[in-house]
Amino acid sequence: MAIRERLSGNEAVATAMKQINPDVVAAYPITPSTEIPQYFSNFVANGTVSTEFIPVESEHSAMSACIGASAAGGRVMTATSSQGLAYMWEMLNIAAGMRLPIILIDANRAISAPINIHNDHSDSMGARDTGFIQLYCENNQEAYDNTIMAVKIAERAKLPVMVCYDGFITSHSVENILLMEDEEVKNFIGEYTPEEYLLNPDRNISMGPLALQDSFFEFRKQLADAMVESKEIIKEVSSEFAKVTGRNYGLYEKYMLDDAEVGIVILNSSAGTAKDTVDELRAKGVKAGLLKPRAFRPLPYVEITNELKNLKALAIMDKADSINAYSGPLFSEITSAMYTAKLDIPTINYVYGLGGRDVKTDDILTVYEKLLQIASSGKIDQVKHYLNVEE
Amino acid sequence: MIEIRWHGRGGQGAKTASLLLADAAFNTGKFIQGFPEYGPERMGAPMTAYNRISETEIRIHSNVYEPDYVVVVDDSLIGAVDLLKGLKEGGAVLVNTAENIEKIREKLGNFKGRVYTIDASKISNECLKANYPNTSLLAAIVNITKIMNKEDLLENMLESFKHKFSRKPEVIEPNMQAIKRAYDEVIGG
Amino acid sequence: MSKKFSLAGMITKDGNSLDLKTGDWRIRYPVHLKEKCKHCMLCVVYCPEDCIRHTEDAKLLGMDLQYCKGCGVCAKVCPFDAIEMKSDV
Structure with a gap:
């Protein structure tokens, strides 16, 4: 019991x-x-x-x-x-x-x-x-x-x-x-x-x-x-x-992803917050979804890529920055898997929440709004974004 | 879902109060969250703690920005901290103070929602012979939020005190006394 | 995984130093001068490869050149100059 x-x-x-x-x-x-x-x-x-x-x-x-x-x-x-x-x-x-x-x-x-x-x-x-x-x-x-x-x-x-x-x-x-x-x-x-x-x-x-x-x-x-x-x-x-x-775990968890048009990949506690944002968007008729990797090592790259294939725009969220003049680690690895699987979806990277910067449902909402823009225009103005940071 | 924000000063037990409330709500079958916002942990520095109480699973993991209730553990924070920030208009603020409620209402400016006061420090000093306003504030906020009724609260707290003070049973009764008084003595609306 | 390689290089067989012929490394070799040897066994104790052979009742027999790497410690410690190092090359 x-x-x-x-x-x-x-x-x-x-x-x-x-x-x-x-x-x-x-x-x-x-x-x-x-x-x-x-x-x-x-x-x-x-x-x-x-x-x-x-x-x-x-x-x-x-x-x-x-x-x-x-x-x-x-x-x-x-x-x-x-x-x-x-x-x-x-x-x-x-x-x-x-x-x-x-x-x-x-x-x-x-x-x-x-x-x-x-x-x-x-x-x-x-x-x-x-x-x-x-x-x-x-x-x-x-x-x-x-x-x-x-x-x-x-x-x-x-x-x-x-x-x-x-x-x-x-x-x-x-x-x-x-x-x-x-x-x-x-x-x-x-x-x-x-x-x-x-x-x-x-x-x-x-x-x-x-x-x-x-x-x-x-x-x-x-x-x-x-x-x-x-x-x-x-x-x-x-x-x-x-x-x-009775509690089911896989290599990753998907939430409202199967019919989603805009989706994010996000780890840990912010995935919970993002689920609330997905619900808000779904209530307005927006087909939003998310994927939360449980195993990052091993990286289930074939499975994850397969789950993302129907999206019109994707944001991969990193709560760690690679100081590489390019992108965060989750983005680098998942987009590389997408490339080898010949999966060409407009994909952007968000670095968020560094040093405990709080992540609210509204912050996640701005990510989905960006994705909706990209999904309708098909254009990406910049690959890497920083969420809620003062320039 | 009910969201509560606690304002206190480091060392006054706002965190403990939020955890006590989470405990009490948990015992009535609710889903709960209780967490402080950790800053520079200095005695006397303004700090906040949060609660979420819900009938369904809580997935959100951010701080609380639009609370239904604000609890002010120390009235010297009025004017020093934006206590009412994001507080819903239909919400309420509870202040631990010895001052007259009209004066507090005035100090809080033009807040349109409900204002409550309790002299938790006085109750604590009289019942416990020490200034531990936590449990009294807990009783007052339970009365205001109606998270549970008085009987459930008393039963709950008795259980929790029996556990917490198993080595100091003599302090259980004074604490229960403080809770009963605070539940009844909170004023405002 | 190839059977040739154990898990993480773990060595699960003891006494396997016999498989490694350290004599391959040698550029000098020791010669046991029987007439000078007093069978004190000091060289046996010092030999890092444990390749100086002797009988059970402590009579020195000579060096096992399969394992002797030619370090010369035996010649150095011999109090009777009963071991001489010679060039292998």
Whole structure:
């Protein structure tokens, strides 16, 4: 039976971690993810979980400790944000390269400078090519659900998973949520039984060796293949989850998209706000829709491209800017997929909400208005736009 | 959907009040949101917190710009902050103040909607022997918004206090007293 | 994935250093001068490739040149000058 609760995103994720009861959690606190190690160390102190909690001295060490513990054979989790994730960057690549199923919770926050503690996606977008699976969450329910599913996805794909949700907007906002019973979570994730692990007394193995010109390339290809295969694993685990909870997750979610003429692609909490805008527009007879990627790594580029094919105008929304004199990361990747699929739709890019700039339904409305203009004229005056920024 | 904006100063508990209200509404089966707007978190600096209360799932994740209700935790904010910004004409403002309601109405300018006052600090000082206006403001805003009736509120808060003050049961009764008084003593319209 | 490559380069077989013939790297090789050798076993302890062979009752037999990379540590530490390095090239 689902338990009706009201929790903040961080409380929800800490609750999921409590129910998962991992072998090791190594973390260093940073706003806005601080509450996660804070709540979790309470669970440890109270004996609610049997986890070994390692309060490390930096995020680099947090991920390093996770790598060691995971290689040893443990189920391992950590949480961070922003500069903390940036400081982990070196070790993120090693976690993925060693194919360790570590779960990283990222309460998305802007990257300095200037210093800012609020939400955008610069931190996780900066780590998009490290070999982590990335799951993005609209609200605290999705953050909770994805944290639980991440365990199974990571262990099956032998890849680390990053669960990303919006700092403050989701992490600190109290909302309704349906929790699973402890026993349900336990049964869903099962026991972790790695095929190979360093603390196996019956086998002497060595991990993370040197690989030179004759083999390094093959190991990187293995990693790339694993990311391709993870797509099916995410779908599998999500359908197993739906059987237990009734909550359905795919690689992405579409809202009013099937007959839409103007559409946007948008991640996380702003997708919820945008759904309200879509409803407003639909009430006026405008065929608006949206697509919210859940998995950005792996990028379901064929599936997403296919969903967008009937639009007359499309805006891809980035809550992170690539300082590349071109576009944000989501735009670059999806338009590149559209190009290879020979899908020629007028498409523009909006960078929005950096550093926690609030995104209102009216802001999203201006995006759809722009799209309606483009749909009727067929002309794009400029590809990249900045939403609600003072020039 | 009802949207509420709380104005307070850092350290006065506007955030806690918004979370208490979210809790109470949650307990009556509603969908809720409760969140503060985090700025530079300084004691005494003006800050805001928000609530959304709805019969259906809440998807919007922006701040509240056109509230149905505004709660002012500290009357020294009148004139210092644009308290009525975006407040719907059919909406209402509740001010925690010791001043006469007519004077507050005057200070708020030509707001056409309803104005309410409560001396939550006085109630708190008398019942709790300390200035914690949160729970009294909560009772007053429940009375104004009719999110739930008085009986439900009292039952709800008793449960929540029993949990919250399990180690200090002696403060439960004074808090309940403050809630009852505030529910009845809010004036205006 | 090719079977030739284990997951992430993981080495799951122990004792596999025997597969790597470090002797290929050598440009100098040690010569064991039996008449000077007192069988003190110091060279055995120092050899980084563990390629100095001896009997169970500590009688030095000589170097396994398949694995000797010619570093010369054995000659350096021998107190009796019983190992001499010679050029391989």
